[in-house]
Amino acid sequence: MNTRLILAALAGTALAGTALAQTSPTDEFQKFRDVMEEDNPAELFEARGEEYWKTPRGPKNASLEQCDLGLGPGVVKGAYVQMPRYFADVGQVMDAERRVVHCMVTLQGLKYEDITRQPFSNDKGTPDHVSVVTYVAGESRDMKIAVPQAHPKERDTYRIGQEIFGFRAGPYDFACSTCHGADGRRIRMQDLPNLTKPEGAVKGILGWPGYRMTGGFMLTSQWRMNDCFRQQRFPEPKYLSDTVTAILAYQAVNANGQLYRGPGIKR
Amino acid sequence: MADPMKIRATLQGDTVEVRVLMAHNMETGARKDSSGTPIPAHFIQTVNATHNGKVVFAAQWGTAIAKNPFLQFKFKGGAKGDKLQLSWTDNKNASRTDEATIG
Numbered sequence: 001m002n003t004r005l006i007l008a009a010l011a012g013t014a015l016a017g018t019a020l021a022q023t024s025p026t027d028e029f030q031k032f033r034d035v036m037e038e039d040n041p042a043e044l045f046e047a048r049g050e051e052y053w054k055t056p057r058g059p060k061n062a063s064l065e066q067c068d069l070g071l072g073p074g075v076v077k078g079a080y081v082q083m084p085r086y087f088a089d090v091g092q093v094m095d096a097e098r099r100v101v102h103c104m105v106t107l108q109g110l111k112y113e114d115i116t117r118q119p120f121s122n123d124k125g126t127p128d129h130v131s132v133v134t135y136v137a138g139e140s141r142d143m144k145i146a147v148p149q150a151h152p153k154e155r156d157t158y159r160i161g162q163e164i165f166g167f168r169a170g171p172y173d174f175a176c177s178t179c180h181g182a183d184g185r186r187i188r189m190q191d192l193p194n195l196t197k198p199e200g201a202v203k204g205i206l207g208w209p210g211y212r213m214t215g216g217f218m219l220t221s222q223w224r225m226n227d228c229f230r231q232q233r234f235p236e237p238k239y240l241s242d243t244v245t246a247i248l249a250y251q252a253v254n255a256n257g258q259l260y261r262g263p264g265i266k267r
Numbered sequence: 268m269a270d271p272m273k274i275r276a277t278l279q280g281d282t283v284e285v286r287v288l289m290a291h292n293m294e295t296g297a298r299k300d301s302s303g304t305p306i307p308a309h310f311i312q313t314v315n316a317t318h319n320g321k322v323v324f325a326a327q328w329g330t331a332i333a334k335n336p337f338l339q340f341k342f343k344g345g346a347k348g349d350k351l352q353l354s355w356t357d358n359k360n361a362s363r364t365d366e367a368t369i370g
Contacts, residue, residue: 039273039275039286039288039337039339040288041288041290041335041337043273043288044270044273044288044290044335047270047271047273048270048290211335213333216292216333216334216335
């Protein structure tokens, strides 16, 4: 079945060159991604993250098994699709990566500066906290996105995210909405999902965290927001800041009710 | 020991389809780091799969195989519940063996 899909994808790409294709080249990329996601190297990082979660570490020699991701201490299943959410112990809304790093600091006694020295993966590899986020995300595979909006701070975070989404700044006078605020936009060969609508917003959530084939490492949605800001020539957003949580919350709430398929794969 | 492989073995009719994800850097030896120093070659050289003591798959790999390689192959004669052993050895003589149950 897989061979047929690959042959169909190749045939489609060949046809696309004649501009008479019935499917667009970007549809073919999606077919390619669907085939590749079946045996995704991200699973190797899910396994690594699970091992990290269960291993005692740091000055407090503790594992992450008491980490509360919103569903109770140690409950990982289903937690990723219910974040960002309000955490009473810190009085703040946090996204998954922010909460994982918080647990590493509070439960294991690791230093925030040490963890965030390399916040994102690079050719040196995938940092531990990114593997943990991948594990947490994998435990929400095939579950419906259900980001809560019950707490007033959760609703505030959504509204702040919405404001940031439309805020034009930087030398190009771009906002997120410039690229992601309407249907049918594309940059080069990349379709730009309309993140203000449910069917577009889910495209911003699906596939993250994602295994990037060029480099062989995991990238999270914190990285993606950082890269969006870079592409807009904005100042770099502070890693794990309220700003990033807010725009992640805006997208995730817009995608509520739809199925999350687990970590994805990128070029 | 290296990170474990993820192995899926499913019986479809009379054929067992095996899919494996291996965690390995697979450095070709041709790359240089940011300071210009060549990164030494480090890649899986042999892969073997055995079922009931018999080798059902053997491969000799080189530097063209991608990082964190994915391998898929089929063989006949397996039954549900049987064990399948997969092992790899790399050019630094490191190795990894994992077992999976045919489902």
